[in-house]
Amino acid sequence: MIREETVLQNQLLDPEARIYKLVLKGKVAETARPGQFVHLKVSPTLDPLLRRPISIAGINRQRGEITLYYRVAGRGTELLAGVREKQTLNLIGPLGNGFTMPSGGELLLLAGGIGIFPLFSLLEALDRTKVKLKLLWGAENRRFLQAVGLKTLEQMGVDYEVSTLDGSMGRQGLITALLESYLQERNYTIGTQSLKFPGDPWTKKDWDPTGEERSPLRAVACGPQGMLKAVTAICLQKGVPIEVSLEERMACGVGACLGCVCTVRGADGALARKRVCQDGPVFDGREVVWDEEG
């Protein structure tokens, strides 16, 4: 689980948003699943002290390679940007639960900004002959979208729509608008009633299109917390099951420190905590309590 992986590539993709692509060779690829993350040591010294969690955005089992994308956000990612090819990086992983992998039906991917990164690995892994895919992606502007992933999406032949805050590409505005019109256009006879928790206990069936399926459509979302909260509300209200990938500040990454918790409503209706690193980062949208008072 603790590994030294070799840096094959550490390349600046977008100088303005300072986004890098990092390709590592090692053992993580053997067992990694989409939605999991690695916990990276960015300095051999005692400062910065803590590891940094980064989602696994690509898994090439044959070549033993994983791909990560990261944005330079502070001191740790700044140091990461200075790492050169052939150096090794110490990491713990793969960690976390990963996305539920559907084997049929339609999957709606909702990405906000750099929330696209973990979704890449899901896109890669899905059997698209069986699962219908649609991606909605909201971001700042065209430059960001182009630098970060449009080409990858096109190469993969993914059906996508985008929205930008400044209107420089796709629809102007937030991804919520994109999502609402998408659901409206499709006029899904999906969930006849809104999904909530408790009283609507989570069952595996929701994700099993071969069973007696209420909704052939399911969603997976990754992005800033405000966006996740909003898209979750919309999806659940329309009866569309949704999984969200959460972020929280982490220390251990393995469930020991209780630093990274989120609040959930248990089956008994009471509030409880789950650990984003160990019980997540992917959670059923119905159980997440976005505001502790809620």
Added chain:
Amino acid sequence: MIREETVLQNQLLDPEARIYKLVLKGKVAETARPGQFVHLKVSPTLDPLLRRPISIAGINRQRGEITLYYRVAGRGTELLAGVREKQTLNLIGPLGNGFTMPSGGELLLLAGGIGIFPLFSLLEALDRTKVKLKLLWGAENRRFLQAVGLKTLEQMGVDYEVSTLDGSMGRQGLITALLESYLQERNYTIGTQSLKFPGDPWTKKDWDPTGEERSPLRAVACGPQGMLKAVTAICLQKGVPIEVSLEERMACGVGACLGCVCTVRGADGALARKRVCQDGPVFDGREVVWDEEG
């Protein structure tokens, strides 16, 4: 004074004693004098926090290069050993006073172990057509001597004798024995009386062979504190003026923190402190009080 210098070479000389040669290109060479040091930042992060003082062992003004030699002693020098060619190192320097440069007479260089390093720059800079040179060097064993500097000494054509603790080269034992027999053999009619401080106030004359010189022989010593104390006692007792290069733990390196002091006896006979970084590292052997009670 604060500089980014480019690493031209960072080469392991002795794998057992872990001694490296580091060549830097930049502005320090323009003004550096033998006996001065540079204060190196070994990590871009906040840990290790403090700079590390390393003597300037070679100065090539034409090429703008300085040479340092260092032993891996702990965390800081360990990080230094990992620095690669073409990287830059942040340093402050040149710092300290440096050796007095004689223009005639005979200079006896006394080196203990890695104390040879700062003496290299003195050897290089002296006009050997005017100053007669003799080097005595005490170390652990032959391997160390060969790895660290014998070749350099031979290339320079320096007249030297060595002693080793294990007898694997030169005389077995300490440099003090070497020094005592050297002084005896030469049967110097040098100082007719022993030199001390106060009562024998330091005058520039001691170092000026063109003046009315009591002693044509002077000494310069660098090495561990115990060795410095011992050779100073011998030299002063024989009336040979001696300069010693001291080491002390440093923070600022520029005289501001009072962390690196040594104790001296002032002209008035009272104890006082001097700062090794700013008032030294080179001191008149007569003024240094080796044990504070002394």
Added chain:
Amino acid sequence: MKKVDLTTQLAGVKLKNPVITASGTFGFGEEYARFYDPSLLGAITVKGITPLPRLGNPVPRLAETPSGMLNSVGLENPGLEAFLKSYLPKLEKLKTAVIVNISGFSLDDYALMASSLPEDSCIAALEVNISCPNIKQGGMAFGTDPRRAEEVLKVTRKHTRLPLIAKLSPNVTDIVEMAKAVASGGADIISMINTLLGMRIDIKTKKPILANTMGGLSGPAILPVAVRMVYQVYKAVDLPIIGMGGISSWQDAVEFMLAGASAVSIGTANFVNPMAPLEIISGLEEYCRREGYHSIKEIVGLAHKL
């Protein structure tokens, strides 16, 4: 090469080696089992338990600091009942000495927990936490007032025959006074230090980073404060000490033992290097061998003697 004797005796508590994992940094012993077998450790200390379950503080609960970190977990724990029912049986299977860290908001809380935790299980000792900086009542207040600290120990003492470890807070003017107080309250062992109270502010939002405003500072940054306190208490109080605070290497562990700790506890370092406790065990052994000691006990307090 002769084997070095790493066994350690703390009051009545026998440990196979002096390396313990610190409360709140090692979950309930299972989390790090994916890295190594916890039975290799001298002991593990579980997260602080309170009589009732606690959700703890809201997030953000963590902030990084130079060579350290702040946490404001706020004693999130399943509560005494769930601990006994769901966690203790699993701990029993780890085959290692378990120290249960107990926290309370009143003297009655400590009494309840002391009387409820079984004396004939894997529980080797109770660590009486009077130093948690992250809860409003109780917690650190007990740990910064010598009389109240003594009272907590006295009450706890009455309700159990298990060895008692008093865990001291460093947020005091005089650590020796606190150590003497818990000693006279009946502590068998002293563990120190808990976290230093600290805070950070986000310069973008202009608000404290931690939802709870302040939190406990741990990690290498606090090591020199911890070593100093262990040294002071060793000199003044005749109880065995479990030293902790910023230990991340075997060299650090040696430093604590030379200062006077009979055992050491590893906290924040687990997060950075999960293998740290094992590396420290073998480093300690190697140090003793190289320096010619037959037993790890010989190095305890040496810095006072030479």
Added chain:
Amino acid sequence: MKKVDLTTQLAGVKLKNPVITASGTFGFGEEYARFYDPSLLGAITVKGITPLPRLGNPVPRLAETPSGMLNSVGLENPGLEAFLKSYLPKLEKLKTAVIVNISGFSLDDYALMASSLPEDSCIAALEVNISCPNIKQGGMAFGTDPRRAEEVLKVTRKHTRLPLIAKLSPNVTDIVEMAKAVASGGADIISMINTLLGMRIDIKTKKPILANTMGGLSGPAILPVAVRMVYQVYKAVDLPIIGMGGISSWQDAVEFMLAGASAVSIGTANFVNPMAPLEIISGLEEYCRREGYHSIKEIVGLAHKL
């Protein structure tokens, strides 16, 4: 682009900007003049002065710690007389506000220094050091007992009309109590924090690294403790605060000001990066500009307001 007003007012003391250099880390103002003109600073604080000259402690006086350092200089200084004769005239020429840090072993010592330091010179204020951990009598003892701290301030107050800065020690259970004590003793300004008491042991020699055994911990490692204390005192006491403790970047300085400091002092960071104070001045200006503040005063204490 409008210029940001960096001028700062601390009680009666006007500074051209809020960046000061900390006592004991900036010599007598000359040492760093090779790097930049000290008149660019808001003020400089000189090394602690005592009535008589002091040799200070033996070496080693320094030990490195994770993101920090220990010092046990022990108030080496030329004494009051030599300060007045040889140092003050040179300070006068630096054309910058000078804060003189005074330390004593008795109330009389403080009285003597307060009455001897001229009120009509470059001296802008006296910083009453009741928090030096490196001397045996006096020093920190004054700074850890609220009544004695109040007395020191009262006595000093009687003997000078210069503004008084009380420098607090962090080695206390309750920093707010100490701040209230010096306020009622007549302090005009509070500066905080001095160093935390710490120690390190050399695992080869098995002895404390510092000849004086313990020393004062400074540098980035202590920043979260310092920010917390500034925040607490700002909330409770109505005096301007000079914040310090581990500041090494403008971001750190902003953090202290948001917590409630009206000015900041740079200590250990000078050793690592001599240009740090100037970089911090321009970083503060740039931050205000970017965030839309016209005066640096607007950010003081913001973390309490939002």
